[in-house]
Amino acid sequence: MKRFYFFILFSLSLTLNTFSQKEASHWYFGDRAGLDFSTGVPTVDTNGVLSTTEGCATISDIGGNLLFYTDGTTVWNKNHNRMPSGSGLLGDSSSSQSAIIVPKPDDNNIYYIFTVDWSGGENGLNYYTVDMTLDSGLGDVIGTSNSPKPTKLLSLPVSEKITAIKVKDEEAFWVIATKEGRFYVYKVDENGVESTPVTGNLGFMNPDDMRGYLKTSPDGKFLVSANMSSGTFLYDFDSATGSVSNQRRLDLSNEFGYGVEFSPLSKKLYISTGNFGRNGPYLEKLFKFSLDLADLSISNINANKIEMHSYMNSRAALQVGVDGKIYRTIDNASFLGVINNPDSDGATYTHNAISLGGRLGTQGLPPFIQSFFAALISTENLCLGNETEFSIESNEPILSIEWDFGDGSTSTVLEPSHTYTTAADYIVNVEVTTATETKTITQTITIFDVPVVTTPIDLFQCDDDTDGVTVFNLNEAIQLMVTDPANLNIKFYQKNIDAIEGNSVKSIQNAQDFSNALATQVYARIENTYGCEKIVEINLKVSSTSINSDYSLIINECDDSTDGDDTNGFTSFNFADGSATILDQLPSNQNLAVTYYESMSDGLEEINAINPENYTNTTAFTQKIVVRIESEDNNKCLGLGYFITLQVNELPNFDLPEEAFTCINNPLEPVVVSVMNPQDVYNYQWTDSSDTDLVNGNTASYNFTEPGSYKLTAYNSVTNCSRTKTILISSSNIAAFQDFKVEDAAENNTVTVNVTGEGDYEYALDNQYGVYQDSNMFENVTSGIHTIYIRDKNGCGTLEEEVSVIGFPKFFTPNGDGFNDFWQIDGVSFQPTSLIYIFDRLGKVITKIEPTSEGWNGTYRGKLMPESDYWFKVKLEDGRTLKGNFSLIRR
Numbered sequence: 001m002k003r004f005y006f007f008i009l010f011s012l013s014l015t016l017n018t019f020s021q022k023e024a025s026h027w028y029f030g031d032r033a034g035l036d037f038s039t040g041v042p043t044v045d046t047n048g049v050l051s052t053t054e055g056c057a058t059i060s061d062i063g064g065n066l067l068f069y070t071d072g073t074t075v076w077n078k079n080h081n082r083m084p085s086g087s088g089l090l091g092d093s094s095s096s097q098s099a100i101i102v103p104k105p106d107d108n109n110i111y112y113i114f115t116v117d118w119s120g121g122e123n124g125l126n127y128y129t130v131d132m133t134l135d136s137g138l139g140d141v142i143g144t145s146n147s148p149k150p151t152k153l154l155s156l157p158v159s160e161k162i163t164a165i166k167v168k169d170e171e172a173f174w175v176i177a178t179k180e181g182r183f184y185v186y187k188v189d190e191n192g193v194e195s196t197p198v199t200g201n202l203g204f205m206n207p208d209d210m211r212g213y214l215k216t217s218p219d220g221k222f223l224v225s226a227n228m229s230s231g232t233f234l235y236d237f238d239s240a241t242g243s244v245s246n247q248r249r250l251d252l253s254n255e256f257g258y259g260v261e262f263s264p265l266s267k268k269l270y271i272s273t274g275n276f277g278r279n280g281p282y283l284e285k286l287f288k289f290s291l292d293l294a295d296l297s298i299s300n301i302n303a304n305k306i307e308m309h310s311y312m313n314s315r316a317a318l319q320v321g322v323d324g325k326i327y328r329t330i331d332n333a334s335f336l337g338v339i340n341n342p343d344s345d346g347a348t349y350t351h352n353a354i355s356l357g358g359r360l361g362t363q364g365l366p367p368f369i370q371s372f373f374a375a376l377i378s379t380e381n382l383c384l385g386n387e388t389e390f391s392i393e394s395n396e397p398i399l400s401i402e403w404d405f406g407d408g409s410t411s412t413v414l415e416p417s418h419t420y421t422t423a424a425d426y427i428v429n430v431e432v433t434t435a436t437e438t439k440t441i442t443q444t445i446t447i448f449d450v451p452v453v454t455t456p457i458d459l460f461q462c463d464d465d466t467d468g469v470t471v472f473n474l475n476e477a478i479q480l481m482v483t484d485p486a487n488l489n490i491k492f493y494q495k496n497i498d499a500i501e502g503n504s505v506k507s508i509q510n511a512q513d514f515s516n517a518l519a520t521q522v523y524a525r526i527e528n529t530y531g532c533e534k535i536v537e538i539n540l541k542v543s544s545t546s547i548n549s550d551y552s553l554i555i556n557e558c559d560d561s562t563d564g565d566d567t568n569g570f571t572s573f574n575f576a577d578g579s580a581t582i583l584d585q586l587p588s589n590q591n592l593a594v595t596y597y598e599s600m601s602d603g604l605e606e607i608n609a610i611n612p613e614n615y616t617n618t619t620a621f622t623q624k625i626v627v628r629i630e631s632e633d634n635n636k637c638l639g640l641g642y643f644i645t646l647q648v649n650e651l652p653n654f655d656l657p658e659e660a661f662t663c664i665n666n667p668l669e670p671v672v673v674s675v676m677n678p679q680d681v682y683n684y685q686w687t688d689s690s691d692t693d694l695v696n697g698n699t700a701s702y703n704f705t706e707p708g709s710y711k712l713t714a715y716n717s718v719t720n721c722s723r724t725k726t727i728l729i730s731s732s733n734i735a736a737f738q739d740f741k742v743e744d745a746a747e748n749n750t751v752t753v754n755v756t757g758e759g760d761y762e763y764a765l766d767n768q769y770g771v772y773q774d775s776n777m778f779e780n781v782t783s784g785i786h787t788i789y790i791r792d793k794n795g796c797g798t799l800e801e802e803v804s805v806i807g808f809p810k811f812f813t814p815n816g817d818g819f820n821d822f823w824q825i826d827g828v829s830f831q832p833t834s835l836i837y838i839f840d841r842l843g844k845v846i847t848k849i850e851p852t853s854e855g856w857n858g859t860y861r862g863k864l865m866p867e868s869d870y871w872f873k874v875k876l877e878d879g880r881t882l883k884g885n886f887s888l889i890r891r
Contacts, residue, residue, distance in 0.1 A: 023103070024322055024368040025064035029056045030329065033359035035336075037322040038064035040443050044357035049080050054211075054317075054364035055091060055098020055160075059111060067132065068139055069366070072098025072115045075130070075148075077138040084135060085143040090123035090150055091115030096160040096211050096258075096317075100367050101130075105171040106190040109133050113141070114175055115150075116162050119211075125154035125162075125177050125184075127193055153186065153195070154179050161214035161225065164188075166371035168220060168239040173369060176214065176244075178225065185242035198242035212258050213317060216370045217266035222291060224250075224260045224269060228315075232257030232271060234289075234298070248298035251305060255285050258363075261318035261326050262370070263342035265378075267292040270308075270326055270339060274315020274363075281312035286328065286339075286349060308339075308349045319365040322372075323444070327354075329361040336361060346531025379428075383532035384450050387417040396434045404429040406445075423449035448530035451488060453481050456537035461516075461604065462628065462640030463542045471604040472540055474511040474522065480635060481524060481536045489527045492538075499523035499535050512605045516540045547585045547629070547639040553578050554645045558721035566723075569620030569648045576612040582627055582643055591633050596644070597626040603640055621648045651723040652682050652714035658726075662705060663796035664733040664758060673727060674701035675712070682714040704729045733758040734797035735790040744783065744806040744827070745882050751788070751803055752777040759792035768798060783807020783826035804830030808872070811887040814858035823886060824855025831877030839871040846870070858888050866890075 025038040026045065029052065034045030038060070050056055050071050058069035066078040072091020075083045091098035095118040104110035111130040117123035128148050134140035141148040159178040166173055172189035185198040212226030220239030226232045236246040250257070255273035262269055269289040275282035286309040289301055314331045320342070321327055328337035330351075338353035380389040390403060392414070403411045405418045406426030420426065424447060431440045457480045463470045474492045478485050491507040492514075493499040498506040502525055508514055514522070520540050527533040555575045559566050579594040586592070596610050597603040598618065603626040610625075617623040623646045629639035655676040662671050675684065678700040686694040686702045689709045694702060704710070706729065713724040735755040743750040753776050755761060762772040765781070768789045778788075783805045791798040804827035812823040828834050828851040836849045838856055846860050858865050867890045874882040 022062055022064035022322065023060050024058075024372050025060045026058050026066040026069070027319075027366050028058050028069045029365050030356070030361040031359060033356045033361050035321075035354075035356075041323055042321060042327075042354060044355060044359075046357050046359055047080055049076060050074075052093035052098075052364060053362050055093055055095045056364055056366045057099040057101050057113070058366045059101040059103070061108070067111070068101075068130065070099050070101070070113060075113065075141055077135070079138065081138075083130075083138070083140045085141040085146045085148050087148075089113065089115050089128060089141075089148055090117060090126045092118040092121055092123075094118050095121075096213055096364065097162045097367055098160075098364075100162050100164055100175070100369075102164050102173050102175060102188050102369060104188065104190070104192065105173070111139075112188060112193060114153075114162055114164075114177075116158055116160055116177060117156065119157060119160055122156050124152065124156045125158045125179075126150040126152055151193070153177075153193075153197075154184060159214075159227075160211060163214045163216050163223075163367060164369040165216040165220050165237075165239055166369065167242075173371075174216075174239065174242050176216065176223070176242075178214065183223075183244045185244070187242065200244040211315070213260045213367070215260050215262060215367070217262040217269075217291075218264055218320075218370050218372075219266040220371065221266060222262065222269070224262070224271075226257035226260050226271065228256040228258060228274070232260070234269070234301070248301070250289060250298075251302035252287060253285070253307070255283070256315075258315040259318040259328065259365075261320055261342075262291075263326070263347075264320060264324050265343045267343045268347065270318055270342065272316045272318050272328060274313070282314055283310060284313045284316060285310040286337075288347065290345075308347075309337075309351065311351070315363050317363060317365040319367065327365065329363060329365050331363050332360055334358055334360055341530070344531055346527070346529060348529050379445055382446065383448055383530070384420060384423045387419050388445075388447070389415065389417050390428075390430075391415040392430070392432065396436070398432055398434055400433045402431045420447045423447050448532050449528070450532040451482060451526045451528050451534045453526055453534045453536050455481070455534070456539060457481060458539045458541050458635070460541050460543050460630070460634070460636040462630075462637035468542050469515060469517045470542055471601070472514050472516060473605040473607065474508065474514050474524075474538070476606055476635070477524065477536075477538050481538075482526060487529050491525050493523045493525065494519045496523050496535065496537075499525040502527070502533065512607055513601075516542065543637040547582070547641065547643065549641050551582075551585060551641070551643055552624075552645050553581055553643060554647055556647045556649055556719065558649050558719065559651050563616075566651055569650075570617055571648050573615050573617065573646055574613050575615070575625075575644060575646070578612070578644055582629065582639070586629065586638060590638075591631060592629055592638065593632050595628045597628065600626055600640075600642075602626065603628045617646050617648060621650075622646070649716070649719035649721045651721050652679070652716050654678065654682065654714050654723070654725070656712055656725045656727055659728045659730060660704065661730050661732040661794035661796065662707060663792075663794075664731055665796055667705075670703035670705045671729065672701060672703050673729075675714075679714075681717055683717055685713045685715070687711045687713070707731045730794075731758055732760070732792055732794035732796045734792055735759060735761050735799045737790070737799060737801050740788075740801070740803045742803060742805060744781075745808070745884075748779055749781040749783065749805050749807065750777060750779050751781050751786070751805060753788045753790065753801065753803070755790050755799065757792070759794055759796055762791050762793055764789040764791070768800065781805050785827060785830055802830075804828070806874075806876070806882065808884060809886060811889050812858070813889045813891050814864075815891050822855035822857055823888075824849065824853070825851065825872075825874055825882075828874065828876070833877045835875040837873045839873070840865075841869060841871070843871075864890075 027035045028048035028050045031051045032048050034048040035042045036045040052071040055072045059067050068077050071093040073089050075086030099115045102112045109132040113128045115126050129142045132139040143149040162177050164173050164175045175186045177184050183200045187194045211228045214225050216223050223235040223237040232250045234248045235244050257271050258274040259272035271287045273285045288306045290304050316329045326339040326342045334356045335352045336354045337351045339349050341347045406428050427444050429442050459477045461470050461472045492511045522538050524536040557571050560571050596612050602608045624642040625644040627643040630637045660671045660673050683698045684700050711724050711726050715722045735757045738754040741752040763776050764770050764772045765778050785804050787802050789800050807826040812820045814821045832851050834851045838846050849856050869885050869887050871885045
C-alpha cells in the first residue's frame with residue numbers, strides 16, 4: 001500500500017513551537033501580486049504595492065496577521081504604507097533573495113531584516129531592526145531622521161542568497177549567507193544577532209556566483225545552493241552547531257539551477273532551472289530529487305532524479321506554503337504552478353494552478369525561516385478506502401484531544417485512524433489541550449480517488465501447438481481492467497504480495513512476452529498519479545484454435561512497378577476482405593476481431609499488427625501471414641495460424657521493337673511487327689493510341705501501314721496478369737539526291753554527297769553492300785569515276801549516284817609494254833567537253849587531247865619526245881581550270 005503524507009502545520013503557543021508556519025501566511029511578490037494563507041488555503045490578495053523582479057520577503061504574527069513586507073530596499077507596513085524609516089535599505093529588488101525576515105526570540109515586537117545586495121552592488125550583507133511598537137503599533141525600522149540604520153555583517157562581494165533555520169533544541173535561529181566560496185552562519189537569539197559567524201570553506205567548488213536560491217531543509221539536516229554559473233550543490237547541515245559540510249554536485253542535465261525547495265518532511269528536493277537573461281524564452285525545467293533513499297551517495301541521488309515539467313520562459317523561484325504544497329512562480333504570468341504532495345513519490349505538478357487575480361508574478365517568491373514548515377501534525381494513507389492515520393508532535397504532554405475529520409466523524413484518540421467514503425477535500429479540526437492552553441487548528445486535506453478497475457479478469461490466448469503452453473501479452477489485459485488507462489502506471493507481478501508492495505524490481509519485465517509456463521495467474525498493480533493503487537487478479541487461460549491448421553486463403557496480386565521494379569516479386573496487397581472469408585470458418589453471430597501479423601510471435605504477443613488494406617509483402621513472390629481471431633466480448637482466442645498466403649505473380653515477359661517504319665516511297669507495302677519471343681500461355685491484344693482494338697482475336701504480330709503510337713498487351717491466361725508495351729510506327733523514305741561537293745586534284749581528294757528525305761541515311765563508296773558510314777563525306781578518294789550509295793537505315797531503299805574525281809599521274813613511260821603508255825587526266829571523261837593542253841618546258845603547245853581518248857602517247861608529229869617534265873592545262877566543263885606538271889620517262 002502506498003503511504004501518503006499530508007502535513008498540518010501550526011503552532012500551539014510556546015508549548016509546541018515558539019514560532020509557527022502562520023508567520024508565513026502572507027506573501028507579496030512579483031508585480032503587486034499576493035496570496036493569503038491565513039485560512040490554511042491560498043486566496044488572492046491584490047492589496048500589495050511591492051513590485052520586484054526577484055527579491056522580496058514578508059512576515060506575519062503567530063496568528064497569521066500581516067505585519068510588514070519588503071523588497072530589500074523599502075519596507076511597507078500591514079496597511080501597505082511605507083514605514084517612516086522604511087526606505088533606502090541596502091538590498092536590491094534584482095537580488096535573487098534580497099531579504100529575509102527573522103523574529104527575535106523571546107520578543108514578539110522585534111524583527112530583523114537581513115538584506116543582500118545584487119552581485120554587482122557595493123552593499124554586501126546587512127541587517128536592520130524593526131520595532132513593532134513604533135508608529136502607533138504599525139512598526140518602523142530603527143534609524144535616525146527617518147533613515148534606516150544598517151548593521152554591516154559582510155562587505156562585497158556576497159552572493160544573492162540568504163536563508164534561515166531554527167537552531168536545534170534552542171530558541172534561536174541560524175541565518176546563512178555565502179561569500180567568496182565560504183558559508184557565513186550567523187546566530188540570532190534572545191540577545192540579538194551575533195556578529196561573529198560560524199564559517200566553513202566550500203572546498204573545491206565555488207558556488208559564489210550571481211543568481212540562484214539558498215535553502216535549508218525544514219528538519220535542518222540539508223542545505224542546497226543553486227548557482228547559475230558553477231552548478232547546484234547539496235550539503236549536510238548541522239542545525240546544532242551551524243556547520244556546513246559534504247559538498248555534492250546535483251546533476252541538472254546541463255541546465256542552470258535557480259529556484260530550490262525542500263518538501264515539509266525534508267524527503268524530497270525540488271529544483272527549478274532557468275537562464276541568466278530575461279529576454280528568452282529559455283528552456284525551464286523542474287526536477288525532483290529523493291533524499292529518503294537508503295543510499296544517499298550523490299551518484300544514487302542523481303540516478304533517481306525525475307524531470308517533472310519543462311516549458312519555455314526564463315527562471316522561477318520555488319517556495320513551500322503553509323498548506324504543505326510547493327509553489328512555483330511563472331515569470332510575467334498571472335498564475336502560479338503547484339507541486340502537490342511534495343513529500344510523496346507520486347508528487348504531481350500543475351502548471352496553471354492558482355490565479356493571481358490579474359496581477360503578475362515575476363521570478364521571485366518570499367523566503368521564510370525554513371523550520372516554519374516542519375511538520376507537527378501528519379496524516380498517512382490519503383487514498384480512498386484506506387485508513388487515514390493522524391498523529392501530532394508536541395513538546396508538552398497532551399491532556400486531551402478531539403479530532404473532527406470533516407465528514408461528521410470525530411475521535412478523541414491521540415493518534416486516530418479514519419476511513420473516508422468519498423474522495424474529496426475535507427476540513428479537519430483538532431482541539432488540543434495541554435497543561436498551559438487549549439488550541440484549535442484547522443486544515444484542509446484531500447482524499448484521493450483510487451483507480452476504477454474490474455477484477456478478477458480472464459485473459460485468453462491461442463495455443464499454436466496444442467501443448468497448453470503459449471505466450472501472453474499481458475498489456476492486452478489493460479483494456480479489460482480499466483476503461484481509460486491514461487495517467488495510470490500499470491505493472492504486472494507473478495505474486496500478489498509483490499504487487500501489493502509495489503517493488504518494481506520484482507515486476508514482470510517483459511509483459512508483452514510472458515509464458516504461462518511460469519504462472520497461470522498474475523497480478524496487475526494499477527496506480528494513479530496520486531499514488532493510489534488497486535490490485536487486479538488476472539487468470540491466464542489458453543484457447544485451442546477453432547480453425548483447421550491446414551486452412552489457407554491464397555491472395556493473388558500481379559507484380560508491378562510501384563517500387564520501381566516490376567520483376568522483383570513485391571507489391572501492395574489489400575486483403576481486408578479476406579476477413580469475411582476466414583470468419584466463414586467459424587459459427588456466425590459472434591462479435592469477433594481479426595488482426596494480421598508477419599510472424600507467429602507477433603501474433604501471440606499481439607504486437608506489430610499489419611494493415612491489411614495496404615500491405616507490401618516483405619518476402620519476394622510468396623509470403624504467409626498470421627491471422628488472429630478473438631472475441632471482443634470475452635477476449636477468447638478462436639483462431640491463430642498462417643491462414644493467408646500472399647502470392648505475387650510474374651508479369652508476362654515478352655520483347656517488342658520500340659520503333660518500326662513504313663516507307664513513303666512504298667505506301668502499299670505494310671511493316672510487319674511481331675513479338676520476338678511469343679508464349680503459348682499469353683493472349684495478345686493490339687490497340688491504337690485511343691485504346692481501340694486493331695484486330696479481333698489473339699495474334700503475336702500485326703501489319704502496320706499508318707504511322708502512330710500503338711500498344712501491345714500480353715495477358716497470362718493462368719494468372720490473368722498483363723504487361724503492356726508501346727511501339728512507335730514512324731514514316732521513312734528513300735533519299736533524294738541534291739548534289740556533290742568534290743575537292744579533287746589534291747593530296748586528299750574529298751567527296752561530299754548532299755541528299756534530302758524523311759529517312760535516316762548512311763553512305764558507302766563503290767560497294768552497295770558497304771562498309772556504310774553515317775558521314776556523307778568521303779576522304780582520300782582516288783581519282784576517277786565512283787559510285788556513291790545512299791541507304792535508308794529504316795529499310796526504305798538505296799539510292800546510287802556516280803561522281804568523278806579529277807586527278808593525273810605524276811609520270812608515264814610510253815615504251816609499249818602496256819603499262820603507263822599514255823598520260824591522261826583521270827575522271828575527266830565525266831566532263832567530255834573539257835579541253836586538255838600539254839606544253840613543253842618552254843611553254844610550247846605540243847598536243848591537245850580529248851577527255852574520252854586514251855591520252856598522250858609521248859610523241860610530237862610522229863616523233864618521240866625526249867625524257868623531260870611537261871606541263872598541262874585543263875579547262876573543265878564545270879568551269880574550273882587545272883594546271884600542273886608531270887614527267888615523261890623512257891625505259
